[in-house]
Amino acid sequence: MNANAKPYGLIAEFENTSSALHAAEKVRDAGFRKWDVFTPFPIHGMDKAMGIKNSKVGWFSFLGGVIGYSTGMLMIWWMNAVDYQILVGGKPMFSPHAAFPPSYELTILFGAFGAIGGMMFLNRLPKLHHPLLKHKRFALATHDKFFVVIETADPKYSESETRKLLEAAGSKRIEMVEE
Amino acid sequence: MSDVATEIKVPVVPAELVREPLVQNNRSFGWISDRVSAITEGKVPKWWWAAFIPSLCLLGLLGAMLFYQITTGVGVWGNHHPTMWGWDIINFVWWIGIGHAGTLISAILFLMRQRWRTAVNRAAEAMTIFAVMCAGIYPGVHVGRVWFDWWLFPIPTYQGLWPQFRSPLMWDVFAVSTYFTVSVLFWYVGLIPDLATMRDRAKTKVKQFIYGFFALGWTGSNRHWSNYEKAYLILAGLSTPLVLSVHSIVSLDFAVSQLPGWHTTIFPPYFVAGAVFSGFGMVLTLLIPLRSMCHLEDIITMRHIDVMCKVTLATGCIVSYAYVMEFIIAWYSGSAMEKFHFMNRALGPMWWGWVMMMSCNMIVPQLFWFKKVRSNLVLVFIMSIFVNIGMWFERFVIVVVGLYREFLPSNWGYYKPTWVDICTFLGTFGLFFTMFLLFMRFLPMIAVSEVKGVTPEADPHHPSAGGHGNGGKH
Known part of the structure; x- marks a missing residue:
């Protein structure tokens, strides 16, 4: 270990979904705040085991959809009925029925941008650097292993106590990750 | 006697109700990422080159045809009065x-919790994107003067003119471009989690950088997964009405006109089913x-083929009804x-188009009622090509x-494609x-993280995942 390196946190490896899930429940009950579970795929029930609230991505998407629909309607009304009127077959200059299909498509387009933008914003992605990505074993988090990481920045963190907790949760391999 | 009385009765699931596992031979998580990544990591197989070189030649043909058509004019096609829409449309x-199909598999089947979709959704979505690219070329060039294509979009111009939004062709511009983008x-x-897998497996710096760049720094954090899954669900929820609207709007290009055979209300649902x-x-x-050439038989199983045949049969019956x-x-x-x-459709000079459409779309898929047919890969492959041919003829019959x-016999004519029409069409296969x-x-042509998620070990309550619950029974 490099003497100058700042510790980032303790990383505990788990072999299967069940042990990772139960470890997460223990860490949650111990009252930690700055910690996370890293898995190759989303595990059913992990949000509850970690005590994560329902994601707020929906609000971003909803906002995008509302903006998309009103943009479509206002744009078509302004272009075809206000700025440059073109009379076609005696039809009204603006009709919500004819304006609906493009506005509907824009609702979906902006809603999708909202969902993805919201997801990236809430996850703080893209991220150029993460201390865990330097850790050798961590590459397996996208392969077939499950990791629980408790950061040293957590107020409840103490090297020996936290290590004990993770050992008790059933991890066979606990290491320190540097910043 | 007492032995029998204390025996605990475990309800036995009848054999015919046990579903085949989605990933066969109890493959591990690691096996799935190894198997799928092997397609991109190993040496390029010979068959890949054998397919790629002809495709590239056809792509060149497409470029040549488009160059010829753009520099000469749409007159090089067979479109003439009264058939002003031909092979292009x-x-x-x-x-x-x-x-x-790509969006149906990725969005609608996701909302319906059809977990088998995970094995095929990535390739089907890629197919969607490339097919829409091929489609997008046609309206772009059939306007004749492609350098005015930007008039289709509401961009302020020196003329102060705006697109005319009462036209279904304008709706189509929005539908198709939204469809492509979404x-x-x-x-x-x-792809993001799988790109992270590729990044973590990469052997060279360049690969690691490129995959890492597009993986956006994904770590597999569960706090991220939580937002990610919500975003994915919302995208599926948005794509479902989108996919239904796109072909409905394409059908409105026809149905909003006053022409017999086009002016019908059945078009939107019938186009979507088709x-x-x-x-x-x-x-x-x-x-x-692909499943046999890339050795993916354990991931894209016979059960997957079987279900897809059934969807083809169901939608084939809907179009037949139409x-x-x-x-x-x-x-x-x-x-x-x-x-x-x-009457002219069935008995007129172009009766053969109608016969092709009816036999390929109405009669051929009926064979899918038989399990024997659905489990015969060669037969399914041949029938799938008939479906493609039949659907091409459906559009031929309509257009x-x-x-x-x-309406007026003095306006009657006949239609023949030119060699440019044919070569342009062949060229789009090159692009695709x-x-x-x-x-x-x-x-990764299989959604690695999603397939891992549908294996029995992914369920924390399943015995193979170290759980003690009654997993695997749902």
Whole structure:
């Protein structure tokens, strides 16, 4: 270990979904705040085991959809009925029925941008650097292993106590990750 | 006697109710990422080159044809009065229809919790994107003066003119461009965790950088997964009405007009069903050879092929119903023009188009009722090609047969494609297969993280995952 390196946190490896899930429940009950579970795929029930609230991505998407629909309607009304009127077959200059299909498509387009933008914003992605990505074993988090990481920045963190907790949760391999 | 009395009765699931596992031979998580990544990591197989070089040549042909057409004019095509829409619009609708299976698999089946979709969704979504690219070329060049294509979009110009939004062709611009954009976004969001897998497996710095760049720094954090899964669910929820609207709007290009054979209210649902039908045909055409060439038999199992055949059969029956219903409505409408159009469709000079459509789309899929047929890969492959041919003829019947016998007999004509029409169409296959082959070489063609998620060990309550609950029974 490099003497100058700042510790980032303790990383505990788990072999299967069940042990990772139960470890997460223990860490949650111990009252930690700055910690996370890293898995190759989303595990059913992990949000509850970690005590994560329902994601707020929906609000971003909803906002995008509302903006998309009103943009479509206002744009078509302004272009075809206000700025440059073109009379076609005696039809009204603006009709919500004819304006609906493009506005509907824009609702979906902006809603999708909202969902993805919201997801990236809430996850703080893209991220150029993460201390865990330097850790050798961590590459397996996208392969077939499950990791629980408790950061040293957590107020409840103490090297020996936290290590004990993770050992008790059933991890066979606990290491320190540097910043 | 007492032994029998204390025996605990465990309800036995009858054999016919036990579902085949989605990933066969109890493959581990690691096996799944190794197997899928091997396609991109190993040496390029000979068959890949054998497919790629002809595709690239056809792509060159497409470039040459488009250059010739753009520099000369749309007169090089067979489009002439009264058939002002020909192969360009047929191929546009055909390609965009093929695209629909991808979004159906990724979005609608996701909302319906059809977990088998995970094995095929990535390749089907890629197919969608490339098919929409092929489709997009046609409206772009058939306007004749491609350098004015930007007039289609509401961009302020020196003339102060705006697009005319009462036209269904304008709705189509919005539908198709939204469809393409959202399909790409959906596909990319699904790719992020797998790109992280590729990044973590990369042996060279360059690969690590490129995959890492597009993986956006994904770590597999559960706090991220939580937002990610919500975003994915919302995208599926948005793509479902989107995919239904796109082909509905394509059908409105026809249905909003006053022409017999086009002016019908059945068009939107019938076009959507036809699109899904042709899309599943293309998914089968692509995946049946690929699963054996890439050794993916344990991931894309016979059960997957079986389910896709059933979807093809169901949508085939919907289009068949529409074909019959169109005739009944033409008779019931009492309109002489409608009646004439449909009689002409079946018995006129282009009767062969109608016969091709009916036999490929109505009769051939009926074979899928038989389990024996659904489990015969060669037969399924051949039938999937018939579906593609049949759906092409459906659009031929609608576009050309709809136009060449107009209201006034003095306006009647005939339609023949030119060699440019044919070569342009062949060229779009070049674009499609070049893109698809590059995709399968450089990106994981199976959604690795999603397939891992549907294995029994992924369920924390399953015994194989170290759990003690009653997992595996749902």
